[in-house]
Amino acid sequence: MDIEKVRDLDHQFLFQNYGRQDLCFDHGEKEFLYDLDGRRYIDLVAGIAVNVLGYSHPAIVSTVCEQARRIMHVSNLYLVREQAEAAEALASVCPGPLGVSMFCNSGAEANEAALKLAVKATGRARIVSTRNSFHGRTMIPLSATGQPKYQSGFEPLVSKAFDFIDFNSVEQLKSAITRDTAAFICEPIQGEGGIIAAKEEFFRTARDLCDERGSLFIVDEVQTGIGRTGKWFGFQHLGVVPDIVTLAKALGGGFPIGACLTSRDIAATFKPGAHGTTFGGNPLACAVARTVIETIKAEGLVERSAALGERWSQQLRTLAVGSDVIKEVRGKGLMIGLEMGEDAKRFQERALGEGVLVNVTGGRTVRMVPPLIVSDTSISRTNDVLKDFLDR
Numbered sequence: 303m304d305i306e307k308v309r310d311l312d313h314q315f316l317f318q319n320y321g322r323q324d325l326c327f328d329h330g331e332k333e334f335l336y337d338l339d340g341r342r343y344i345d346l347v348a349g350i351a352v353n354v355l356g357y358s359h360p361a362i363v364s365t366v367c368e369q370a371r372r373i374m375h376v377s378n379l380y381l382v383r384e385q386a387e388a389a390e391a392l393a394s395v396c397p398g399p400l401g402v403s404m405f406c407n408s409g410a411e412a413n414e415a416a417l418k419l420a421v422k423a424t425g426r427a428r429i430v431s432t433r434n435s436f437h438g439r440t441m442i443p444l445s446a447t448g449q450p451k452y453q454s455g456f457e458p459l460v461s462k463a464f465d466f467i468d469f470n471s472v473e474q475l476k477s478a479i480t481r482d483t484a485a486f487i488c489e490p491i492q493g494e495g496g497i498i499a500a501k502e503e504f505f506r507t508a509r510d511l512c513d514e515r516g517s518l519f520i521v522d523e524v525q526t527g528i529g530r531t532g533k534w535f536g537f538q539h540l541g542v543v544p545d546i547v548t549l550a551k552a553l554g555g556g557f558p559i560g561a562c563l564t565s566r567d568i569a570a571t572f573k574p575g576a577h578g579t580t581f582g583g584n585p586l587a588c589a590v591a592r593t594v595i596e597t598i599k600a601e602g603l604v605e606r607s608a609a610l611g612e613r614w615s616q617q618l619r620t621l622a623v624g625s626d627v628i629k630e631v632r633g634k635g636l637m638i639g640l641e642m643g644e645d646a647k648r649f650q651e652r653a654l655g656e657g658v659l660v661n662v663t664g665g666r667t668v669r670m671v672p673p674l675i676v677s678d679t680s681i682s683r684t685n686d687v688l689k690d691f692l693d694r
């Protein structure tokens with residue numbers, strides 16, 4: 303099938319709820335995608351921070367094939383071996399008491415579970431979130447998302463239980479978190495908001511206030527988790543351990559899975575029947591998640607994300623010197639944002655023409671979140687494309 307045919311079918315039979323680029327891929331390998339005409343692209347989008355092991359990683363391919371042959375789905379009415387093993391693997395990389403997992407199918411579902419859990423565990427109804435945040439598209443995470451462009455048309459949302467403060471405002475935290483607050487939910491780096499990192503003082507204050515006022519601290523690691531920022535979790539840069547952590551995206555390396563992690567005590571709030579999902583924690587998704595974690599460990603990809611991200615950011619900062627196009631290079635590890643204002647979209651298009659995929663987040667920031675296995679050669683090639691764009 304050629305791209306014209308795919309475009310026709312898309313327009314005829316699909317909701318037009320995505321602003322899709324006119325590109326269609328046939329297959330991928332490592333950090334490369336190949337379109338229907340066989341043209342190769344360096345993929346720095348990686349399914350939006352999903353494909354941490356790149357495309358067609360042999361470990362994932364063999365896990366999917368073997369597991370599909372054995373068992374893909376079984377109900378949570380029964381013990382699920384692969385679910386238990388994936389939870390054990392997560393506990394091995396998660397610090398402190400956050401060793402107990404509940405699985406679901408997406409980031410929105412993970413946040414939905416986390417927020418429900420916080421309300422039930424504390425017996426309180428109010429949630430504090432940050433402006434410019436993104437927590438997902440189902441009604442509760444959408445209600446916690448501090449960006450009117452995503453909420454518009456869906457008001458009054460779930461309830462008026464959500465209070466918003468400025469990201470990184472310690473002062474506003476102090477008045478927002480009260481004895482009525484069930485939870486404070488926050489990303490360590492706002493991804494959809496434009497790659498903006500939380501300050502250590504902000505996270506430490508949130509931790510202290512939650513402890514003092516009996517609220518729970520939820521860190522949304524859907525985009526930052528599983529090695530993306532050069533540590534397993536983004537909060538590890540910020541000197542705190544939250545009460546609840548949510549994951550999705552990279553956890554399945556391209557296979558849909560989400561997770562909500564917490565301590566044994568908090569998890570005990572959910573008695574049988576309190577929450578659940580048919581597909582959450584199915585053997586196939588969980589077998590893949592375990593393979594992703596083990597492969598990242600075996601290939602040293604968290605360390606690689608830290609070292610390569612640092613080196614690349616330095617190179618980008620050097621390129622940015624003397625250019626008024628790049629206002630700032632932001633991010634951690636292999637989660638990098640180039641603040642470019644109006645030029646961000648133009649660079650995205652130019653890079654596409656040169657066979658490099660990036661995307662724009664927050665309207666003004668070029669986002670680069672490649673597979674953690676991305677080669678030095680692909681990074682050099684990207685730098686050349688950027689240099690050429692800046693020179694012109």
Ligand SMILES: Cc1ncc(COP(=O)(O)O)c(C=O)c1O
Pocket residue numbers: 350408409410411413436437438439489493494522523524525550551
């Ligand atoms: C920080 C964060 N939370 C939640 C979500 C929602 O995840 P999903 O699209 O899997 O529902 C996203 C997706 O971009 C995200 O970046």
